[in-house]
Amino acid sequence: MNKRVNGPAAFAGSSVRLPPSRTEDRNPLSVSIDRMPTMELLRLINAEDRSVPAAVAVVLPALAAAVDLAVQALSGGHRVHYVGAGTSGRIAVLDAAELIPTFGIEAGRVVAHLAGGTHALTNPSEDAEDDEDAGTALAGQVAAGDLVVGLTASGRTPYVRAALTMARRAGAGTVLISANPASPLAPLADVHVAPDTGPEVITGSTRMKAGTAQKLVLNAFSTATMVRLGRTYSNLMTDMQASNxxxxxxxxxxxxxxxxxxxxxxxxxxxxxxxxxxxxxxxxxxxxxxxxxxxxxxxxxxxxxxxxxxxxxxxxxxxxxxxxx
The missing domain is CATH 1.10.8.1080 (Helicase, Ruva Protein; domain 3)
Structure with missing residues (x-):
């Protein structure tokens, strides 16, 4: 009688080989998460979340270089484009939208391009990240002197790869923000900002630590850029739009x-x-x-x-x- 094997041992002898990505590794601390009581489960998630700011701190030199590229582009009359899919793209949309009321930046100067368009903001559109044609089609909106910032937790998203490739051809600067230091897209970027957040509590669920890291990185990136452009006096939002x-x-x-x-x-x-x-x-x-x-x-x-x-x-x-x- 054949014995059925469940759990990690079932794949112990697997010969499957996938491209390396820290975001897809299994977290040894959470293998029994489905049997934990609620409080223990939440403590585990919280403990993992606390590692994210430290991972971001490690990549601050690269982030500073990315900020300098953005300041150069915007002060020269050019634009910054965020390009992403899924969680990364939605975070980018949020960041770009909030710069207008917070810092008074003119509409259209910092633009977010989300794979799948506005429909993907509130609906699952996982297949959109594979649409390389859509990434390449952004060429009509990107000009020499612009900066294109690709966001992909895995560091492998085809939509982002196509957009960065197109940006290089257009003469735009390129930045990659990922959670994968070994990202195969890194050669397409002038600067790679890659906080190593490690395996997620739920394997591959990059809306968690990797998503939090991308939010922290974009918050710092855009805020530092706006400050360097003179959009504050001291730490006061003097350029905000007072609309209420x-x-x-x-x-x-x-x-x-x-x-x-x-x-x-x-x-x-x-x-x-x-x-x-x-x-x-x-x-x-x-x-x-x-x-x-x-x-x-x-x-x-x-x-x-x-x-x-x-x-x-x-x-x-x-x-x-x-x-x-």
Missing amino acids: DKLRSRQLRILAEATGADVTTSRAALAEAGGDAKLAVVMLLAGTSAARARQALTEAHGHAHRALSRLEVLVVDEEVAGGGE
Whole structure:
């Protein structure tokens, strides 16, 4: 009588060989997860999740290089494109959408391309990640000088591979964000950001640690890029879009924090600045008009600290010139 073997031993002698991917390895700590009581199961997931920030910390030098490429592209009038499928692509869509209200970046400057389109945002579209033709078709939207950021937890997604290949041909910069240091797509990227999050608690479920790592990486990538572009003053969201009462109140708090002005003064400066909080900050701190502050910001390419420095120099020059008369 043949003995039926269930569990890991059933595949012990398998000759199957697949491309290496840490995201598909089995986690030895969770092999009995289906027999754990709820609290033990949750503690295991939580313990694994705590390893993700440490994995991201290891790849910060590569992430810094990616940020510099994004700053170069955007400051040169070009665009940044996120390209991904499944969880990675959905995280990219979220990140790109939130940059507009948070940092006032113009619509269309940071664009997310999700395999399967908008339908895939809320519906399973697993086959879309194999659509290389769709990745190649992005050529119509990518130009020389742009930056294409491919996101794939496994580091193998055909849709992303085709998009990165196309980007190289178009003369765009390329970044790969994966959870697979051995990704076969790495040669297609100028920079590979690959936090090694290891095997998932549920084998291959990359919406877990790998997905969390991609969220952390994109949060840091886009935030650092916006700060480097002058889209904040200190740690204050001076460039945000104040589209509701809560955000309009936040603008007044930002002005008070940045300048020490009272609510009445802040509201008047904001009105004179046409609702532009950063312009109002420069006006209040420099004690100057909206027109003069706007000119200084333009010359400083939107960086408030640089604009203030220019205005200080201008005041000193005027005082020297006045004394010479």
